[in-house]
Amino acid sequence: MSALDEYFAAPLSLARRKIDGLRDSLVVSSAWRPEFKKPLERLPQLEITALQFSLPGCDACHLGGRLSTRVVRVSGKPYNRITFEVSPYGMASESPFYRLH
Numbered sequence: 001m002s003a004l005d006e007y008f009a010a011p012l013s014l015a016r017r018k019i020d021g022l023r024d025s026l027v028v029s030s031a032w033r034p035e036f037k038k039p040l041e042r043l044p045q046l047e048i049t050a051l052q053f054s055l056p057g058c059d060a061c062h063l064g065g066r067l068s069t070r071v072v073r074v075s076g077k078p079y080n081r082i083t084f085e086v087s088p089y090g091m092a093s094e095s096p097f098y099r100l101h
Contacts, residue, residue, distance in 0.1 A: 031061035042087075045076040 028037065036059060040046070054067035078087040 029061060031063060033060065033062065036060045039074045041081070042078045043074040043076045044079060045074060047073045047075070049073075 049071045051069055051071060054069055056067060058066040058068055060072075079085060080087050
């Protein structure tokens, strides 16, 4: 690690924690299941499509009585959130569609 990397390591870590905290409080629902959240964290591309109709159920939270009004698809190559380098490990490059309320 260079001197410059060491100099910025603590502020960068603090900024990442604050951004992750904002994301978790403003965007991510506590009802979302890990199998839904993991692809969102690992794959870089997100496509959200509004449905012209509603479907019963929600693949993100599985709460009863919900009607899905959107379809979400995540894709791309898994990457390291710190270095942004493509990860040789991880999930397939494309995940299935998810229905959301």
